[in-house]
Amino acid sequence: MNNETAKKPLLAVRDLTLDIATPNGTVRILEDVALEVHPGEIVGIVGESGSGKSMTALSVLRILPPTAKIVSGGIDFEGVDLATLSARRMRSIRGRRIAMVFQDHMTTLDPVITIGAQIVEAYRIHHPRSSRADAHARMVETLTQVGVLDAVERAKQYPHQWSGGMRQRAVIAMALINDPDLIIADEPTTALDVTIQAEILAVLRELRDRRDLSILLITHDMGVIADMADRIVVMKEGKIVETAEVHALFSSPQHPYTQKLLDAVPRPSAEVSEVAQPEAAEPAVLEVENLVVEYNRTWRRKGFHAVDDVSFSVPKGKVVGLVGESGSGKSTIGKAIVGLAPITSGHIRVGGVELKELRGSAARKASETYGMVFQDPASSLNPRMTIGECIGEPLVAHRQSMSRTARRERVVELLEQVELPAAWVTRFPHELSGGQRQRVGVARALALEPELLIADEPTSALDVSVQAAVLDVFQELQQRLGFSCLFISHDLAVVELLSESVVVLQRGQIVEQGDARSVLNAPQTEYARRLVDAAPLPDPARQRARHLTTITTA
Amino acid sequence: MLRTLVTRLVSSVAVFLLIAVGLFALVRLAPGDPIEMMVPPEIGGADREAYTAAVRERFGLDQPVVVQFWRWLGGLMTGDLGYSYTNGQPVGELLADRLGPTALLMGSALLIGLIIAVPAGVIAAVRQNSIADYTISSVSVIAISVPSFFLGMLAIYFFAVKLQVLPSSGMHGTGRDDLGDLLLHMVMPVGLLALANAASFIRYVRSGVLEELGKDYVRTIIAKGGTPSRALRHALRNSLLSLVTVLAMTIPITLSGAVVLEQIFAWPGMGQLAIYALTNRDYPILIGFGLYIALLVLVCNLIADLSYSIIDPRVRTAR
């Protein structure tokens, strides 16, 4: 498998340079990108947003936006230059020799055609003379191969009837049905939960081993790349900064950017710490008791329990992590605390004040005691308001007696706390990067010096290096100001980095809670163990050792 | 899904009855006495009063309002819409007689409008920002903006007066009722109504196809090795699903255009009858029109709901 020097490369991208025309002039997207993929090899391209990693993948299949132009360089596939191939011959390669697996979106598949028909279509494009029955049989066989049970019946369903992970299997089946030599997978598991991600990655790995398939894997996730790739290409701003074998790259990164990238990845510690006994004397700032949040309840039928009988507390000055996959109810708990989700039954107390009974001005008064940082830096600030107005909003709501100048002073102070220049008060959100906007979000949440901060996936939309910087600021502020925090995240490593204790949720219920290190390193329950095992470690040796243990234990 | 449709049906019937009551009330509250206007002016004095009373009795207007309403509603249920004040004919028959010509006008205009709009909209979307796109979009904006009666008069001026190739009005030439003659009479009114329909459909098709072409599945088809026309077929199929709904909702609206064109081209359809009823203040016919509009709008809405839930698998398979 690693004996690649003996073979000729299947795909060789030669010094590819790509421009895109925009209304503001031409922008260089890729510059002198060169990489090789050998038969049976998994090559990973990593980089942050804007690094050009997806563009590199799209240019191999020449499915670029119409304004893109290959300026120089070539793409050799088995000695044929794809960059200059006729449109007709290019089509005979797409889906037949080189197949593509995209990130799962609701619209990756045609919503009004059955999954089976779409996979059959992929086959019949390249085998126009094959019979319907033959194509159908092949479709069922391929679906079964990627782990779809009862493929005959399920193929009759439409994409919206399949879950995200299942849809991704269908997309892989669609890529496999013509027995291609190379699969390009562009963030194939990014939209999926970790446990589903682990299953999809296992499918891809097994296909490579069994079919001697080559895979070009594009991802932003250092864990995924450590798990999957034989060789890694690191990209930054349209250029390749480093290419190395996977173990070499992780153990001794050569380029400073690679080092920075690896340093930025939050790593779970390997060892279990001595279980720190909770200091019982510490009063709890947030107490959640038997909380139930029910949606869509009507007089006729029971609703859906997004949160089902959950109890935990956040001690003063501590950070508690709330983890779980999508649909676990972790965000709903955060919303219920700040009044954005209904408290069907149970209690939420912040600083001893029961929130459930509060209405109107009393509820508004209570909202002074907590602040919230939201997930999406693109939508958490009003695009029509200046940064100063955004941060000042809680002050306007709660400090009506505050003078305009006093408010401005406080806003400047807050900006400095999150390490942004004071002059930015007059800027608009679109002039800031995602990480900067998220810092503004933190500043806004802290404007009233709340006792409790709720952070709902505050860094999940950010690149790793940006995430690291935001988390640094956050940690520093937490230690200095001493607020308590409920940190909601799907990323176990981030939670372990920040919080003393952790609560693991599944389908609205708590499956395990306790000291963060012990829960995340030696989980006691089956689900928590699965969750921890599914998160790929950014360390190829340890991650691959895990496969061996799963195989031997299975 | 069945339950939603049943609820819709029930609420539609309720809305219809509500409109019926509203129309009835409106007529009773309207200023002026239509009966007064119906009595020939040469009859005067006591004769006049007796005459008026006789007419009132004949139309049942001497009864208390509630009784009148129940009688009227009962008639409505059996399809009896009352009699025209001005010529005594049953309103139901009057409307039914005019339905054919109007349906011919609207139906052919709808069909031709679609035949023009779908390809034109697709071309405009696929070749976005090309000369073809700008031409198609500009023509459709102009067709929407220039009032159809002005276009109609221009058309009569050129084709009937100057070139004398087309008849300027009516449905048949004097003493003729062959198909060729009918088709010749249809050219201008149908053409203009079709143009108006096409103009609004083009905008739907263009934006619908553009939106679909931007979706990820189109890229997936190209990545499978499909040709651009295969990708377009998928996008078109997706965008036409919503066009069917729009179409059903648009049918009542095109009636507005038909009324105007019927007036210009003296087309013997419902529009002309409506104008007749307006100028003669013939309340029973006007109420008949009101009910007809309500029925048409509600039925088309139901068809839109129904077609949507049958055609779109996302709705069809939703539990």
Place this chain on the structure above:
Amino acid sequence: MKRPSLLPTSAVNLVPTVQESSPDKLALRRFTRNPIAVIGVIALLITVLASVLAPIISPYPPTAIDLTNVRQPPSADHLLGTDSTGRDVFSRLLAGGQISLMVGFLAALMAVAIGTLAGVAAGWFGGIIDGIISRIIDIMLSVPAVLVIIVLAGVIGPSVPMLIVVIAGLAWPTPARIARGVVLSLREEEFVQAARAFGSRTGFIIFRHLVPGVLPPIVVSATLLVAEAVLLESSLSFLGAGVQPPESSWGNMLNEAQSLTVLSSMPWLWVPAGLMIAITVLSAMAVGDGIRDAIDPRKNT
């Protein structure tokens, strides 16, 4: 010219652009750079100005009959000739513009006021309120306005106030649907949720967060509604269900020219009024489209 392509252009959005001002100012700048929209604004301004100043500019009273000067072609005395009772066509055109534009603007304004309120209420409260309002919007959107107004005019008698009120009553669903859509998406935006979480008052949220977001698309809708109302008024006046003679409106000026003799030999009686309707509607639509493109530069429709 660009090669047509089926491929998505979304990747272009990856390219950072340099911006330095508030979104609304940027939109205004884009609007002023759109030649068609600017021409529309100018044409509309001239029309409005001419109508407002009609009493000053008009060479004759618009209803002054002069039976010695009937159906005269355009001349130095009568710029656009005279009609069948010797009234000056140019003066009638200006007076007609007054009524047509008044109906257009007032009806659009009323429709937007009603529609925005209904749409914001539907979007903000959701649930049953939204269900009822949305259902009404759906049904109203397919009502044939011309026929409905003919029926109403027949029953209660045609008049200008009736025309304004009924057009507004039939046109409000369009802005309502737009306002509802905007509020629905804004309500899910995190900055609105944040405002609620931070304890901002509902009034503050509505005026600081919702109104500025709803306003631009509503302005677009209002401009397009002016076009629609002018068109509707002229159709109805043409049919005799709108503005009644001797008062003039662009629509009823064409009504008086329906006979074949007028049509063929006296074009000055009908062509100017028809052109004025077309120009007014076209400019209003150009302005509306221009504002829409300026607000959302990605949507190139």
